[in-house]
Amino acid sequence: MHIDNEILEQVGYVDAPIDPTLDLFQAIDDLKKEKNAVVLAHYYQEPDIQDVADYIGDSLGLAQAAAKTNADIIVFAGVHFMAETAKILNPSKKVLLPDLKAGCSLADSAPADLFAAFKAKHPNHLVISYINCTAAIKAQSDIICTSSNALAIINSLPAEQEIIFAPDKNLGAYLNKVSGRNMVLWNGACMVHEIFSVEKITKLIVRHPKAKLLAHPECEEAVLRLADFIGSTTQILNYSAKDDAQEYIVATETGILHQMQKLAPNKTFIPAPPTNACACNDCPHMKLNTLEKLYNAMLYELPEIEMKEELRLASLQPIQRMLDISAAAGLLG
Numbered sequence: 001m002h003i004d005n006e007i008l009e010q011v012g013y014v015d016a017p018i019d020p021t022l023d024l025f026q027a028i029d030d031l032k033k034e035k036n037a038v039v040l041a042h043y044y045q046e047p048d049i050q051d052v053a054d055y056i057g058d059s060l061g062l063a064q065a066a067a068k069t070n071a072d073i074i075v076f077a078g079v080h081f082m083a084e085t086a087k088i089l090n091p092s093k094k095v096l097l098p099d100l101k102a103g104c105s106l107a108d109s110a111p112a113d114l115f116a117a118f119k120a121k122h123p124n125h126l127v128i129s130y131i132n133c134t135a136a137i138k139a140q141s142d143i144i145c146t147s148s149n150a151l152a153i154i155n156s157l158p159a160e161q162e163i164i165f166a167p168d169k170n171l172g173a174y175l176n177k178v179s180g181r182n183m184v185l186w187n188g189a190c191m192v193h194e195i196f197s198v199e200k201i202t203k204l205i206v207r208h209p210k211a212k213l214l215a216h217p218e219c220e221e222a223v224l225r226l227a228d229f230i231g232s233t234t235q236i237l238n239y240s241a242k243d244d245a246q247e248y249i250v251a252t253e254t255g256i257l258h259q260m261q262k263l264a265p266n267k268t269f270i271p272a273p274p275t276n277a278c279a280c281n282d283c284p285h286m287k288l289n290t291l292e293k294l295y296n297a298m299l300y301e302l303p304e305i306e307m308k309e310e311l312r313l314a315s316l317q318p319i320q321r322m323l324d325i326s327a328a329a330g331l332l333g
């Protein structure tokens with residue numbers, strides 16, 4: 001079947017019909033073998049996608065997996081900045097994203113031109129950027145970090161070094177608090193982690209007095225203040241599996257509950273409620289990917305992440321620094 005590139009760009013994914021009797025799990029497995037393809041998935045993907053993935057991880061784990069894969073094709077079940085990072089690390093491999101429109105509100109909150117002007121006002125500062133940003137922001141950064149390794153990255157710089165932290169102001173404020181630094185923060189945020197209601201979480205804690213609150217550092221300070229444990233998705237997951245409590249309130253995107261429940265089937269995991277009746281603690285970007293889109297992406301090898309070599313090289317350096325510092329500190333995502 002011929003795929004019209006213009007339509008593909010408009011729609012964002014290969015909208016080709018799929019035989020409804022096809023066993024998609026088996027078909028995806030067959031395509032992996034036939035094409036030497038690997039499926040990397042973030043914890044925020046829908047359960048079916050997590051179940052077909054070769055590797056599931058947080059942003060650091062996914063970048064590390066992308067850096068060491070021998071596959072010819074990387075199918076990235078996540079959002080655009082994650083697939084872009086995989087491409088930056090693997091220029092000769094095909095990197096597919098099931099839906100090209102799977103973006104990120106946090107990455108969108110830092111337009112490259114505005115950030116360049118902001119950076120120009122702080123000429124003595126080094127830039128640490130959270131991996132949830134575009135390649136154009138990475139190219140303006142000195143080191144990239146994720147929520148797993150941010151503290152180690154900050155601590156790798158001398159105490160007197162002035163730092164800009166972008167784009168997440170909540171993670172930045174949390175890191176200022178735990179590191180004792182005074183980093184200048186870019187005013188960006190994640191739409192999912194900003195939606196949790198402190199009032200509703202407090203009521204839940206009253207109703208479940210033995211439950212522990214697990215929170216991602218992209219949450220606002222008022223939520224983090226209530227948390228028993230703060231960490232990246234992998235760190236929260238590992239904590240919930242090893243800890244001896246039986247009940248947890250989880251303040252991050254709901255996709256993580258699938259792995260939490262798998263690792264600890266007898267424990268109870270309650271998604272932290274958003275401020276209104278919407279399902280806003282589901283990331284609308286992450287959830288654009290579906291098993292059908294993933295299958296078609298593998299079958300047609302589209303849509304593919306492409307980028308200019310100049311931008312790739314400029315954004316590679318700060319990512320490589322992050323990977324090197326993480327490896328030296330023994331940090332895995």
Ligand code: 13P
Nearest residue numbers: 058059060146147232233
């Ligand atoms: P981590 O998986 O690194 O914790 O990041 C969470 C997130 O918001 C990814 O978009």
Ligand code: SF4
Nearest residue numbers: 104105106190192283
């Ligand atoms: Fe971006 Fe937030 Fe969605 Fe993660 S959860 S992809 S930070 S919008």
